[in-house]
Amino acid sequence: MVGIALRTRPSLRGTVAAVAFAWLLPGVAAAQSMWDDPAFVLYRQGLDAMDAKDFAKAATLARDATSAYPEHVLAFYLLGQASLAQSRWEDAAQALAKVTTLYPGAASAQRDLGAAYQQLGRIDEATRALEAALAIRPEDDDTRVRLAIILVNANQQARALPHLTALGERNAKVPDVYLAMARAAYDTGDFAGSAAAFEKAVALRENGRTWFNLGVVRVRLGNTAGALEAFERAAQFPDTKEQATKEIQKVKTGAGPPTRSSRPGLPR
Numbered sequence: 001m002v003g004i005a006l007r008t009r010p011s012l013r014g015t016v017a018a019v020a021f022a023w024l025l026p027g028v029a030a031a032q033s034m035w036d037d038p039a040f041v042l043y044r045q046g047l048d049a050m051d052a053k054d055f056a057k058a059a060t061l062a063r064d065a066t067s068a069y070p071e072h073v074l075a076f077y078l079l080g081q082a083s084l085a086q087s088r089w090e091d092a093a094q095a096l097a098k099v100t101t102l103y104p105g106a107a108s109a110q111r112d113l114g115a116a117y118q119q120l121g122r123i124d125e126a127t128r129a130l131e132a133a134l135a136i137r138p139e140d141d142d143t144r145v146r147l148a149i150i151l152v153n154a155n156q157q158a159r160a161l162p163h164l165t166a167l168g169e170r171n172a173k174v175p176d177v178y179l180a181m182a183r184a185a186y187d188t189g190d191f192a193g194s195a196a197a198f199e200k201a202v203a204l205r206e207n208g209r210t211w212f213n214l215g216v217v218r219v220r221l222g223n224t225a226g227a228l229e230a231f232e233r234a235a236q237f238p239d240t241k242e243q244a245t246k247e248i249q250k251v252k253t254g255a256g257p258p259t260r261s262s263r264p265g266l267p268r
Helices: 014-020 038-051 055-068 073-085 089-102 107-119 123-136 141-153 157-169 175-187 191-204 208-220 224-234 241-252
Strands: none
Touching: 038 055, 038 073, 055 073, 055 089, 073 089, 073 107, 089 107, 107 123, 107 141, 123 141, 141 157, 141 175, 157 175, 175 191, 175 208, 191 208, 208 224, 208 241, 224 241
16 A cells, blocks of 8 residues: 655744644643643654654654643544554544544645545545545645555546546656556556556556556557566566566467456555
C-alpha cells in the first residue's frame, strides 16, 4: 500500500502560534504566553516525544492535552499521528475525525483520516475523507494516488479513472499510478492501454512483478518478442524467476497466455 506519511511537528511555534490560536482559548486565564498554559505544555511535551519516536508517550501526552482542553485541535492531530505510528487505526480515526470536526479545512487531517479508515477496511469512509482532502487541496498528487488505488482495489474503476487520468496528464512520477492504470485497463480488456501503463510503471520502478505482468499483457496482444523480453527481465528477479521461466517456455512452445489468475495486482 501507499505509505502513510507522518507529520511529527507542526511548524507553528512561539509568538506566531500564540497569535494564530489565541481564538481557541477564550476561557483560559492568561499565563506568561500561550505555550505556558497546561494544555499546551502537555502538547509540546508530546511533540518532543514524537520526535524521539516514543509514540506511546506522545499519544498519552496528546490525550492528556485534549482532556485539559477538549477543543485542542493540535493535540488531537498529534494524537492521530502518534496512533498511526503505532498502527492503532481506530484511535487514529477517532482523533483525526475530531480534527476535521474542529477544523474542516485541514486537508492533511482529512488525508490521514482516509488512511486510517483504509486500514480499518472502511472503504466508503476512506474515500469520502480523501475526496474531502482533494477538494481542499486538489494539487495533492499523493492523496489522489491513494484514492485512485483504493477505488481500483474496490473494483470502482469508473470512479478511479478521472483521478488516474489527471495524474497521467500531469506526468506523475509515481509508479503506482501507472500500475493502477494498467490494472483498470486490463480489467476492461484494453490490453494495449494496459501494456502502455505497465511500460511507464517499469520505467519508473523496475521490479520482477511489473515485468512479469507486462509479459502477460504482451502475450495477450500477440507480441511474442515483447513478451519474451519482459519475461526474461522478470526472470532476473528472485521473486519472479521461477514463474517467468515457466512462461518463457510456454511462449516459445506457443502454449498461449497465462490463465486469468495472473491478473495484475496492486500494492494495498
